[in-house]
Amino acid sequence: MSRPVASLSLLLLAMFVLSPPAWAQDAAAPDQPEPAVVKEAATPEAGAPEVTTHEEATVVTPPVPKEIKEPPTELPKEVEEIADKVDQNESAQGASAGILTPIYMLAEWFSFPLFHWLAFGLMFAGVVSYALQLVIGKLVVMAHMGFSIREIISDAFGLVVSVIGLVLTTQAAVENSSFTQSPFLVISASLVGAMLGVLMYFWGQSQEVDAARGRSAHAAELKAKQARAK
Numbered sequence: 001m002s003r004p005v006a007s008l009s010l011l012l013l014a015m016f017v018l019s020p021p022a023w024a025q026d027a028a029a030p031d032q033p034e035p036a037v038v039k040e041a042a043t044p045e046a047g048a049p050e051v052t053t054h055e056e057a058t059v060v061t062p063p064v065p066k067e068i069k070e071p072p073t074e075l076p077k078e079v080e081e082i083a084d085k086v087d088q089n090e091s092a093q094g095a096s097a098g099i100l101t102p103i104y105m106l107a108e109w110f111s112f113p114l115f116h117w118l119a120f121g122l123m124f125a126g127v128v129s130y131a132l133q134l135v136i137g138k139l140v141v142m143a144h145m146g147f148s149i150r151e152i153i154s155d156a157f158g159l160v161v162s163v164i165g166l167v168l169t170t171q172a173a174v175e176n177s178s179f180t181q182s183p184f185l186v187i188s189a190s191l192v193g194a195m196l197g198v199l200m201y202f203w204g205q206s207q208e209v210d211a212a213r214g215r216s217a218h219a220a221e222l223k224a225k226q227a228r229a230k
Contacts, residue, residue, distance in 0.1 A: 107172075116173035117185050121193035123169050126162030128197025129204065130155050137205045141212050151208060 086092045133155045141147065173179040180186060 107176075111176040113173075113177045113179045113182070113185060116169065116177050116179040117189045119169045120166070120173065120179070120186070121189040121196070123162055123166035124190055124193030125197035125200060126158065127166055128194050129200040130159035130162055132198070132201040133204050133208075134159060137201065137208060140205055141208045148208070148211070155204075 134152070137155075138147075138152065141151075170180065
């Protein structure tokens with residue numbers, strides 16, 4: 001099911017990998033408890049009748065600060081130690097440079113609006129195609145008495161890769177070209193991608209329906225052979 005789109009998605013994912021945002025949140029300082037307010041009876045003046053009043057002291061209890069759960073930003077110590085060793089290894093550094101250098105060269109070569117228009121359209125087509133395949137396509141296949149876990153996993157994986165590729169393509173276009181600044185380019189790429197995705201959906205659905213019919217026919221032949229053997 002649309003292997004070229006998945007391959008291009010993985011390529012774009014490697015080309016335009018962006019560092020994850022760091023999460024930081026200052027812990028809210030607990031409210032300072034207010035001093036206890038104690039009301040005492042006034043001392044009666046000389047010559048005035050004594051009036052005895054007994055008022056209980058009122059104490060204001062400060063609210064208990066809520067615990068704020070921050071997202072984990074640090075790796076386990078074991079993983080950090082392994083990562084530090086790998087980062088300091090010259091062979092690992094050379095391998096990393098060998099992988100990233102041609103990708104950086106391609107990214108610089110393809111940093112123009114038309115490339116981002118094409119990449120955005122392909123990623124959009126992959127999202128539409130795999131989403132339709134997972135929802136409508138599987139219902140059609142089940143109507144033909146067919147069901148395949150492998151196809152569901154494959155389509156779900158393709159949808160995830162296409163969504164990630166679409167997000168990274170958009171981020172790369174924002175930083176490296178004027179594609180996102182043109183509504184015409186964005187809308188046209190979305191429309192072309194949507195139409196291509198619908199065509200790819202019908203193509204993939206026909207393949208799955210044929211495969212389901214083939215499995216049903218094979219199962220019927222096996223039953224017929226078993227009946228003749230008896």
